[in-house]
Amino acid sequence: MLNNTVLRVVWGCLAFGLLAGNIAQAQQTVFNAPSADVMPLGETFLQHESQFRTWQPGRFIVNTEYYAHGIGHNIELNATLFNLNAPPSDNIALGLGFKKIVPLLPKKWPQRELKLTVGEIVPISLQGEGVGNWTYAHLSGRVPKLKTRLSAGVSTGTRQIFGRTTVGFVGTYEQPITRRLQLQGDWFSGTHALGFFITGFSYALPGNVTLFGGYQIPNNKRSGRQGFVFEMAKYLK
Secondary structure, eight states: OOOOHHHHHHHHHHHHHHHSOOOOSOOBHHHHHOSSOOOBTOOOEEEEEEEOSSSSSSOEEEEEEEOOOOOOOEEEEEEEEEEEEEEOOSOOOOEEEEEEEEESTTOOOOOOOOEEEEEEEEEEEEEOOOOOOOOEEEEEEOOTTTTOOOOOOEEEEHHHHSSSSSEEEEEEEEEEOOSSEEEEEEEEEEESTOOOOEEEEEETTTEEEEEEEEEEEEEEETTOEEEEEEEEEEEEE
């Protein structure tokens, strides 16, 4: 049976998301991987994510809560609560950090949206496991005509988030279908708590709510199990 405290956190976040302010059409993560978007100056991003499996063997739920606030100069500040899980996790952590994007050749190729994205998160264990780090960087751009945004880069982090120290590849794809619907996915290489390929979609609903749905496939059995991914995002001005 799922832990009651975790369930209350999930439903509380969903209720808050349905009642809170207005959104702008952008996203701060694809699923687990950071996107090439940052919040504009003075705007705030909130997101709840649940990864879950409702069947045996290995039924689980993993919850993550994201917060970002734009401070200008293509920089946002981030706070993330990781690993509110059932069965219970031994690596619940509060991550504090930033993300910055650097546009590349914006005047020569504006439609390509070439960007360098870099970020740092300092996870502080809430269960006495110390302080770690998560550092990432990737290059991104859009494919002409198709408007597919692709990114590829490097991610390195410690056990407070990943369950072990790891260095590996991170990549994403984002394919607009309509003004509201987008197909998307991301992948972290390696054996760790984020070692999944996740593929799915995002959809901007009326009422300024964006929903995300996907399915995760682990790199191997040690990374975890297959399951569904659900997210809901709000952007506050």
